[in-house]
Amino acid sequence: MGMDKIKKDILILGIESSCDETSAAVLHNGRMLSNIIAGQEVHRQYGGVVPELASRAHQQHIVPVVDAALKQAGIQPRQLSAVAVTAGPGLQGSLLVGLSFAKSMALALDVPLIGVHHMQAHILANFIEDAGGQAPPFPFLALTVSGGHTQIVLIRDYFDMQVLGQTLDDAVGEAFDKTAQLIGLPYPGGPQIDRLAKQGNPRAFRFAKPKVDGLDFSFSGLKTSILYFLQKKQKEDPGFIKRNLADIAASVQATIVDILMEKIKEASRLTGIRRWVLGGGVSANSGLREAFRQLAREEGWELYIPRFEYTTDNAAMIAITGYLKYLRGDFSGLDLVPKARWDMPAKK
């Protein structure tokens, strides 16, 4: 089929429900018409996402969120070309809500269903038209950092991605959130650490950095070393944490950022690729952005950071991935099942 035969107006509904954000978006070709994101407050009091509560909240949100996305886009369901949905990785029960809904909709409208890999979508978010400038040319490297994942990925083409390194235990976002909890900050702690770090001295305290081979990461040891450090200091002086909050936050953040920067330098050295994209919720961190930008300047790399609404979990990134798959005729059957664990798909 020649390019001229492809329908000019492709409208994709994207649905994301892999963790604790229910999101729906409509894309007209590569352009975003709507991107509705509903967060879940229920997890705050537990200091982390509770899977069962997440599924229930998705069930409450999914209909109004999809409805709002269609309304804001100004389109009728029957105008849709396809329904794209996150099939994994993520929380099984949460994925199931989005997937069941997407299947029913695709069946009712008689349009293709397109299952999307969440981590591919985080990277392909850079190809949404207003993602933040020009799309990155291939090949490039990506650092994706969030509450659920931490990866360095080599991208040769849209659907030719190879994970070069990833966390062996906690994700970067978890490292931020768990440290924040240790010093008494509310969940999610990442943004709080970021805020406090601005007033603190990043060299006030030193924490041991993990020794991990290759491009993989580990953050659970860091959390333990911070815990022991704080316990020792509190024993000597019960007011220690309170009085040193900003310095602790700044030092923790600097340590985490250092760990990330070392690995990305190594990834560029090993691959010879000097073009990077940054994605995932932790890409909001001002220390990380500053360090990455500075490193890129020093090394002469190109750095792409999409608009913030496309870096946290959102359905626009699912819709753009769905669109790119639609152009390739890469559809899913109605027997598609959620995959809580799902490696990056091989080259397509």
Ligand code: KG4
């Ligand atoms: O991508 P995301 O919205 O959801 C997933 O986990 O997939 O990422 C959420 C994570 C949380 O761990 C949150 O604490 C962290 O991103 N985060 C930050 C900042 N903003 C969000 N961590 C550090 N600094 C921030 N400014």
Ligand code: ZN
């Ligand atoms: Zn994510």
